[in-house]
Amino acid sequence: MGELRALCAIPSVSARHEAIDPCAELVSRMLERRGFATQVTPTADGGHPIVFGRAAGANRSRKLLFYNHYDVQPPEPLDLWHSPPFDLTERDGSVFARGSKDDKGEFVCRLAALDAVRAVTGTYPCDITWLAEGEEEVGSPHLPAWIDQHESELKVDAAIWEEGGIEVDETPIVRLGARGLLYVELSVKVLARDAHSGQANLLPNAAWRLAWALAWLKAPNEKIMIPGFYDAVRPPTPREEELLREAPKGAAEVMEEFGLKELLGGVTDVNRAYFTPTCNIAGIGAGYQGEGSKTVIPAAAMAKLDFRLVPDQDPHDIHAKLRRHLDERGFGDVQIEVLGAERPGLTDADAPVVKLVAEIGEEIYGKKPRITPLTGGTTPMFLFTERGVPVVAPGVGWGAMNRAHSPNEFMRLVDFERAARHIARLAVRFAEQ
Amino acid sequence: MGELRALCAIPSVSARHEAIDPCAELVSRMLERRGFATQVTPTADGGHPIVFGRAAGANRSRKLLFYNHYDVQPPEPLDLWHSPPFDLTERDGSVFARGSKDDKGEFVCRLAALDAVRAVTGTYPCDITWLAEGEEEVGSPHLPAWIDQHESELKVDAAIWEEGGIEVDETPIVRLGARGLLYVELSVKVLARDAHSGQANLLPNAAWRLAWALAWLKAPNEKIMIPGFYDAVRPPTPREEELLREAPKGAAEVMEEFGLKELLGGVTDVNRAYFTPTCNIAGIGAGYQGEGSKTVIPAAAMAKLDFRLVPDQDPHDIHAKLRRHLDERGFGDVQIEVLGAERPGLTDADAPVVKLVAEIGEEIYGKKPRITPLTGGTTPMFLFTERGVPVVAPGVGWGAMNRAHSPNEFMRLVDFERAARHIARLAVRFAEQ
Numbered sequence: 001m002g003e004l005r006a007l008c009a010i011p012s013v014s015a016r017h018e019a020i021d022p023c024a025e026l027v028s029r030m031l032e033r034r035g036f037a038t039q040v041t042p043t044a045d046g047g048h049p050i051v052f053g054r055a056a057g058a059n060r061s062r063k064l065l066f067y068n069h070y071d072v073q074p075p076e077p078l079d080l081w082h083s084p085p086f087d088l089t090e091r092d093g094s095v096f097a098r099g100s101k102d103d104k105g106e107f108v109c110r111l112a113a114l115d116a117v118r119a120v121t122g123t124y125p126c127d128i129t130w131l132a133e134g135e136e137e138v139g140s141p142h143l144p145a146w147i148d149q150h151e152s153e154l155k156v157d158a159a160i161w162e163e164g165g166i167e168v169d170e171t172p173i174v175r176l177g178a179r180g181l182l183y184v185e186l187s188v189k190v191l192a193r194d195a196h197s198g199q200a201n202l203l204p205n206a207a208w209r210l211a212w213a214l215a216w217l218k219a220p221n222e223k224i225m226i227p228g229f230y231d232a233v234r235p236p237t238p239r240e241e242e243l244l245r246e247a248p249k250g251a252a253e254v255m256e257e258f259g260l261k262e263l264l265g266g267v268t269d270v271n272r273a274y275f276t277p278t279c280n281i282a283g284i285g286a287g288y289q290g291e292g293s294k295t296v297i298p299a300a301a302m303a304k305l306d307f308r309l310v311p312d313q314d315p316h317d318i319h320a321k322l323r324r325h326l327d328e329r330g331f332g333d334v335q336i337e338v339l340g341a342e343r344p345g346l347t348d349a350d351a352p353v354v355k356l357v358a359e360i361g362e363e364i365y366g367k368k369p370r371i372t373p374l375t376g377g378t379t380p381m382f383l384f385t386e387r388g389v390p391v392v393a394p395g396v397g398w399g400a401m402n403r404a405h406s407p408n409e410f411m412r413l414v415d416f417e418r419a420a421r422h423i424a425r426l427a428v429r430f431a432e433q
Numbered sequence: 434m435g436e437l438r439a440l441c442a443i444p445s446v447s448a449r450h451e452a453i454d455p456c457a458e459l460v461s462r463m464l465e466r467r468g469f470a471t472q473v474t475p476t477a478d479g480g481h482p483i484v485f486g487r488a489a490g491a492n493r494s495r496k497l498l499f500y501n502h503y504d505v506q507p508p509e510p511l512d513l514w515h516s517p518p519f520d521l522t523e524r525d526g527s528v529f530a531r532g533s534k535d536d537k538g539e540f541v542c543r544l545a546a547l548d549a550v551r552a553v554t555g556t557y558p559c560d561i562t563w564l565a566e567g568e569e570e571v572g573s574p575h576l577p578a579w580i581d582q583h584e585s586e587l588k589v590d591a592a593i594w595e596e597g598g599i600e601v602d603e604t605p606i607v608r609l610g611a612r613g614l615l616y617v618e619l620s621v622k623v624l625a626r627d628a629h630s631g632q633a634n635l636l637p638n639a640a641w642r643l644a645w646a647l648a649w650l651k652a653p654n655e656k657i658m659i660p661g662f663y664d665a666v667r668p669p670t671p672r673e674e675e676l677l678r679e680a681p682k683g684a685a686e687v688m689e690e691f692g693l694k695e696l697l698g699g700v701t702d703v704n705r706a707y708f709t710p711t712c713n714i715a716g717i718g719a720g721y722q723g724e725g726s727k728t729v730i731p732a733a734a735m736a737k738l739d740f741r742l743v744p745d746q747d748p749h750d751i752h753a754k755l756r757r758h759l760d761e762r763g764f765g766d767v768q769i770e771v772l773g774a775e776r777p778g779l780t781d782a783d784a785p786v787v788k789l790v791a792e793i794g795e796e797i798y799g800k801k802p803r804i805t806p807l808t809g810g811t812t813p814m815f816l817f818t819e820r821g822v823p824v825v826a827p828g829v830g831w832g833a834m835n836r837a838h839s840p841n842e843f844m845r846l847v848d849f850e851r852a853a854r855h856i857a858r859l860a861v862r863f864a865e866q
Contacts, residue, residue, distance in 0.1 A: 283727070284640050293448055293737060295570075295614075298715070
């Protein structure tokens with residue numbers, strides 16, 4: 001855990017561009033120590049660097065790529081952490097820190113797995129390519145262009161993605177797809193400065209403008225009201241329907257975790273729900289938010305929204321429709337800044353590497369894996385799946401249950417050990433495929 | 434300005450209960466120095482103390498009360514101040530600080546006026562009662578009960594209120610009424626903690642709940658949609674209509690100040706607009722408001738709202754109607770905390786002290802005063818007017834134009850000097866009435 005402790009000690013919060021370069025350097029050194037030829041490569045427009053590493057293996061004709069990210073979510077709210085967010089702390093068989101699971105813990109787990117393989121065989125079983133980016137938590141804005149540029153170096157047979165892992169009941173899970181994302185910041189400014197609210201009959205109020213604009217985006221029944229928003233949504237394919245029938249429903253676990261009597265709109269099948277896109281307010285702010293009362297008219301207001309997109313929605317198309325909708329509803333004064341845009345990605349359920357991941361999962365966890373066609377979250381796997389490279393994610397532990405984006409993020413040591421064995425066997429047998 | 438500098442140096446922000454006691458003590462000492470018998474009296478439920486002072490004058494049968502407040506609005510946003518908000522700074526014939534006008538500047542101006550009268554005549558012209566509270570900026574929650582308790586000591590012939598002053602064109606203004614206020618904080622909590630927005634199909638979002646609830650309160654055409662909200666609103670009386678016809682329209686000045694091409698809903702007569710109640714979002718907050726993106730579902734959200742109420746609306750009635758409306762629209766999960774409740778207050782336009790204030794205003798400023806029936810803001814003058822005591826406010830300078838609740842609040846020294854003369858003559862001639 002020494003390497004993970006050092007990695008988690010670097011507060012590489014991509015949303016705030018904090019400690020990015022030192023973290024990329026440390027990731028690079030960790031790979032170099034293991035015989036990788038590495039480069040910390042720049043991305044366009046001053047984006048965060050991508051660490052790129054390559055090592056030759058026994059079978060040069062099989063090429064496996066590992067994708068990770070060294071950036072993390074902001075640790076706020078700080079007062080809810082039981083130990084400092086950037087000081088890896090072991091308690092009750094788990095380690096706690098921002099990034100302990102997502103995704104520094106997963107990165108270190110994979111290194112441990114390959115260390116074990118090399119210790120036994122003296123070499124890597126096949127060629128290994130490593131790609132660790134620093135902007136996953138902000139929507140990977142510079143990854144697509146970087147991958148276009150490095151396409152010739154990225155010809156691999158399969159990609160091992162981040163995340164994935166096991167269900168609450170410790171059944172291994174194989175996730176085949178990820179939703180896309182459009183992340184925008186809406187802002188409106190109506191006055192040069194805040195004004196006394198005695199003038200509220202006379203002056204526009206930015207918070208009201210924003211509240212009304214938001215109320216036009218989604219109805220209380222969760223229906224998104226942007227014209228054409230659902231146009232590109234396709235129903236699950238027959239193969240996806242088959243997978244959905246076999247996949248767990250998952251509702252009881254989520255209800256228990258959040259202490260809810262029912263899920264939103266009475267959802268009972270979580271995996272099916274992920275085939276529906278979302279419109280989420282991730283943050284909103286205007287005016288006086290301190291203790292007590294202040295009688296002001298806010299001059300400016302902002303909201304951060306994320307849309308999770310399903311096949312075959314495109315974030316740029318949704319952005320254009322959002323703009324048009326706001327304009328048509330009289331909210332031309334609401335500005336839209338795009339902070340992230342990713343397409344959904346889907347791996348072929350019948351790819352050999354998918355079967356291999358499932359097979360080894362059953363060996364390690366003693367349970368038949370559950371294969372889900374689409375996850376709730378977003379990761380830029382479309383950059384590979386759209387190029388015909390299957391993407392699998394035999395990850396560490398649960399995911400959201402590990403409080404990946406919340407205070408007290410943690411990784412169980414038992415999960416670390418089992419995931420490392422999963423990866424080790426996968427690397428060896430993938431080389432033999 | 435030494436006394437004002439010392440007073441402004443105390444950051445007595447009532448919304449945050451900051452530096453309240455030292456400020457009350459200083460106000461008390463300033464009155465004692467001038468021969469007042471003073472008491473720093475507690476208020477119910479640990480509210481901020483009220484400074485109460487009395488001094489006898491030459492004519493014991495005439496009693497004049499001065500009302501001021503020693504608390505101030507929060508100084509935020511701090512980065513917009515050109516000099517520190519609690520360090521009184523003189524520039525270009527004005528002094529800048531939070532409270533330099535509202536209301537520490539007015540308090541010191543009155544002391545200067547009475548000092549001048551005493552210097553000339555050796556005594557106060559009539560009995561003087563001083564009442565300085567510490568919660569005006571948060572809606573004076575404990576003043577009504579305190580006044581009920583001290584009713585026998587508050588039998589006066591007229592009350593000189595805070596605020597008031599001159600128009601932009603330096604015409605003296607006599608304001609006869611103030612709107613009431615209901616200040617509430619709405620809050621909603623739907624989850625034990627923030628969640629990953631990949632689960633936005635499954636979990637409720639506090640920010641959405643709040644945005645939808647707000648959209649039910651007021652329509653983009655400014656119509657407040659709470660059933661019965663307008664029931665108690667009465668049209669201006671014939672006397673008020675007469676005053677409105679004579680009063681300035683005021684729209685051009687407000688448009689110029691805020692760089693607007695038109696006022697909200699095309700208002701052209703500001704004083705008439707004040708006869709319409711408001712529903713203002715003073716603040717709203719939920720989720721991630723930092724730089725960049727964070728993909729979370731906010732567990733909790735809050736908004737601060739103020740309703741300016743007109744005759745004969747009652748804040749408690751409006752609160753009950755708001756609660757019922759939210760319940761009926763399916764927002765029983767939105768909690769309401771009342772942070773302030775005041776009724777509108779109106780002085781008889783034909784009271785002798787009103788005529789006196791107008792007459793002296795014309796002598797000082799060389800212009801016929803404009804008498805307005807109702808102001809946009811709120812002040813608890815109803816506590817006196819409802820007991821038959823006329824309330825007038827020959828104040829210092831403009832008001833909102835002095836950025837009373839905004840960064841860089843200031844008071845012009847020329848306004849201080851003229852207002853002091855106004856008060857001095859008023860005290861002398863009131864004693865003779």
